[in-house]
Amino acid sequence: MQFQIEIAGRVHHVKVQRDGSRYRVEADGRTDVVDVARVNKATLSLILMDDRQCSHEVGLLEGREPGELDVYLRSGVVKTLVRGAAGHRRGAFVAGGVDGPQRVTAPMPGKVVKVLVAPGDEVAARQGLVVIEAMKMENELRA
Template identity: 45%
Template sequence: MTFDVEIGNTLRTVTVHRKGQALHVDVCGRAHIVDARRIGECQWSLLVGAGETTTPVVSVDVALAAGATPGAFDVHLAGRMIPVQIRPAGAFGRQRREGGSAAAAGPQRVVAPMPGKIVRVLVKAGDEVKARQGLVVVEAMKMENELRAARDGRVRDVAVAEGQSVEAGAVLVIVE
């Protein structure tokens, strides 16, 4: 299957094929073998380069949360939130030709990547925020994760308070 994947303002073509237990992933002409294992409701452990002799093996844990629109995801990796848009191959080109934007339109829902506790709320409703500005800090699995805005905007709603427990996928902040 081939997809267009937009990370920030960078568009990449990604092809994925399953061969046995491994995923063969081609990103803009660079091939990778990935061993992906589900380790939680919205969490995956990825071993990139498994079975390859010329690529060092990289192990990462990734948490996913649904974004504001279909095909939008917030990828939580190494304490960073990365907004990602995934569409069928060619869809972004069609969208631009039709006058749309490849970036997610509408409000950005910042959601808990996993169950945890709200340690700090860094914004309030009505605040102007910049892309990558911290919004809320969630403690999960004894680690603090600062969740950030994907783009510039205004905070429409803060749905949590410090000390509150949250479930995976719970909406924490909405940015317009």
């Protein structure tokens, strides 16, 4: 996949090739191998597989316009504009479009009183999944 990322008015040409959970990333004449794991729907754990094996946790938030992406690093927020293959699809980097089973965790201990979907069902964002009873109140957990 090839695309361009604009940061502070400067365009970077990026090529990404997937190899299992690792990615080979070529940008501005430099090549890095990065191990990627999704922490949650908007956070990635990145480990640069070089001599130092640096680890970074990166938060991602899409902007209002197509291709706008805010990248949250320890040092602050980097506003980017992504053009090309990945930039044409909303949700290419963040929440949504996740395949396979996902874990749903209740924010408090409780008892499941109603299951709203069946195993294997495809669910939409914010769709009710399960109702739990906690502290004598029923709470719906949503996707």
